[in-house]
Amino acid sequence: ITERKRAQEQERRYFHDLAFLSQMAMEYVDLPQDVDIHEFLGEKVNSLVGDGYTLVLSYDRKEDMVEVRAAFGIDHRMRKAVRMLGRDLVGLRFPVRDEFRPSTAGPRLRRIDMPLADLVGDVIPRAVLAPLEKILGVRAIYEMWLVSRGEILGALVILTRRRELRNRELIEALLNQASVAIQRKMAIDALVENEKKYSTVVEQGNDAIIIIVDGVVKFMNARAKELAGLREEETYDHMFLDFVAPEYRKMLVDRYARRIRGEDVPTQYEIEVIVADGTRIPVEVSVSTIDYMGDLAIMAIIRDVSERKAAERAIRESEEKYRTLVERSHDGVYIHQDGRFTFVNERVIDITGYSREELMGMGLADILHPEDRDIVMQFSDDREHGRNVPHTFQARLITKDGKVRYGEFSVSRITLKGRSGELGAIRDITLRRQVEEELKEHAKALERSNRELEQFAYVASHDLQEPLRMVASYVQLLERRYKGKLDEDADEFIAYAVDGAKRMQGLINDLLQYSRVHTRGRPFEPTDLEEVLQRTLDNLKIAIEESGAVITHDPLPTVMVDGNQLVLLLQNLIGNAIKF
Structure with missing residues (x-):
């Protein structure tokens, strides 16, 4: 009878435990999303432990630590222990000791034959643990790692006041x-979190997102509703084409039908949509085929490109404006990259005589004068390598018909479409160079004329001085001898002649001083010194006669001198000798 009762009791307990586990399985499945599964598990286990405490811990794989997520069996002893500890048990973190490192194969409940102080002494001071263990009355410690499909999820620790654990199996x-159940819960939590994250991205994104089934809009995010003029709580159950500008509807219908049939059609294109206030907005649409609640659907991501279009329009207008300025420039403008022209304006064509098509196949070296080509291309190489070279220089060009033109270049380095090169301007200075050459020739001629004029003044002043002195002397002699002997008219006439001679002599002296300041010697040439001396004596004839001076000289040679300058020298020397 005793054996039969024992068997019946075991059978009863077996079915009881099986019913309990079945009930727990259903409760795990139906567990509300907001219920903490660690607390749920701890409460159920603690009901089976009886006289003791249950701690449920989660495992941090990155930090290799466990954290208390739930604690059950709290009584007056545990509350006193918590007061001694100075903090709640939940939230405590412990490093995983090597001797208790979990095995992912067949985890089981095992008894830990180690005092509590040795078990967690690295985290809680031993001075607190010894009396705490005594207060709790712990007689045995059990632990078991929670493992599913090889993944460690956490652990459960049981502190019991009994020698043996009840309901161990x-x-x-x-x-x-x-x-x-914990792994499933973690997966569901991750899915929920991802759903929240992606929902946030969809709802708060700058792009409008629309899902279309059979041409009818079934879903719109906040941005799409904003474009459609709907409040957040309103729905839009109209045809998608109502949202599209009329001229694009046929194209969209065709592509929609082809996409549903599985044909390869563009997934991105630009159209215009009509928003709530009737304004047309340019948008960029990206479409894909998805499953939406069991139906084949089209998901359209719509991006407002109004600002981009406005920017592109502004860029085009700016390019057109500057292109017009460049094309109408009086200077030739070119871009030179990789040894070839990549752009030339009309003025370059006018200067060189080549067509645009011809220039596009040529380089700068092809239009330079051979004598200037090397230095200009060296400038270009130095500029490319960052060496200091002039940005402005002059060089000759050879036109298509072989004529030489002079150009003034202004060049700088640029980067265009990812390629470095040079932006250059050419000013045709051929006419200016011609004018400059003519001015130089005129200046030379004027300089020669001035030199000859100065020489003439010099010669005239010396050649006229002595004849004038002779005239003045004889006029004065007439005045001294015949003054008062002739009539009054004769005296007046003689006075006029004497005064005119004196004034003329003053003018000649002034001209002589001017010629001495400005005259420049003429080139040396063979000169007969006998002739030079005779000219000098002729100029000094009156002074020689009045002073009674006697001038003698030896035979004189022919030498390389400026004859006029030598006459002046001898005249000054002899004149001074007579005076002093």
Whole structure:
């Protein structure tokens, strides 16, 4: 009878435990999303432990630490221990000791034959643990890692005041069952979190997102509703084409039908949509085929490109404006990259005589004068390598018909479409150079004329001085001898002649001083010194006669001198000798 009752009791307990586990399995499945599964598990286990405490811990794989997520069995002893500890048990973190490192194969409940102080002494001071263990009355410690499909999810620790753990096998089965439930819960939480994240991205994104089934809009995010003029809580159940400008509808219908049939059609294109206030907005649409609640649907991501279009329009207008300025420039403008022209304006064509098509196949070296080509291309190479070279220089060009033109270049380095090159301007200075050459020739001629004029003044002043002195002397002699002997008219006439001679002599002296300041010697040439001396004596004839001076000389040679300058020299020397 005793054996039969024992068997009946075991059978009863077996079915009881099986019913308990079945009930737990259903509760795990139906567990509300906001219920903490760690607390749920701890409460169920603690009901099986009886006289003791249950701690449920999660595992941090990155930090290799466990954290208390739930604690059950709290009584007056535990509350006193918590007061001694100075903080709540939940939230405590412990490093995983090597001797307790989990095994992912067949986890089971095992008893830890180690004082509590040795177990967690690295985290909680031993001075607190010794009396705390005594207050709790712990007689045995059990732990089991929660593992599912090789992944460590956490652990459960039981502190019991009994020598042996009650319901050990049932608790072990419950924990294995809980491991699967925890992993499932973690996966669901991750899915929910991802759904929230992507929902936030969809709802708060700058792009409008629309899902279309059979041409009817079934979903719109906040940005799409904003474009359609709907409040957040309103729905839009109209045809998608109502949202599209009329001229684009046929194209969209055709592409929609082809996409549904599985044909390859563009997934991105630009159209215009009509928003709530009737304004047309240019948009960029990206479409894809998706499954939406069991139906084949089109998801359209719509981006407002109004600002981009406005910017592109502004760029085009700016390019057109500057292109017009460049094309109408009086200077030739070119871009030179990789040894070839990539742009020339009309003025370059006018200067060189080549057509635009011809120039596009040529380089700068092809239109330079051979004598200037090397230095200009060296400038270009130095500029490319950052060496200091003039940005402005002059060089000759050879036109298509072989004529030489002079150009003034202004060049700088640029980067265009990812390629470095040179932006250059050419000013045709051929006419200016011709005028400059003519001016130089005129200046030379004027300089020669001035020199000859100065020489003439010099010669005239010396050649006229002595004849004038002779005239003045004889006029004065007439005045001294015949003054008062002739009539009054004769005296007046003689006075006029004497005064005119004196004034003329003053003018000649002034001209002589001017010629001495400005005259320049003529080139040396063979000169007969006998002739030079005779000219000098002729100029000094009156002074020689009045002073009674006698001038003698030896035979004189022919030498390379400026004859006029030598006459002046001898005249000054002899004149001074007579005076002093």
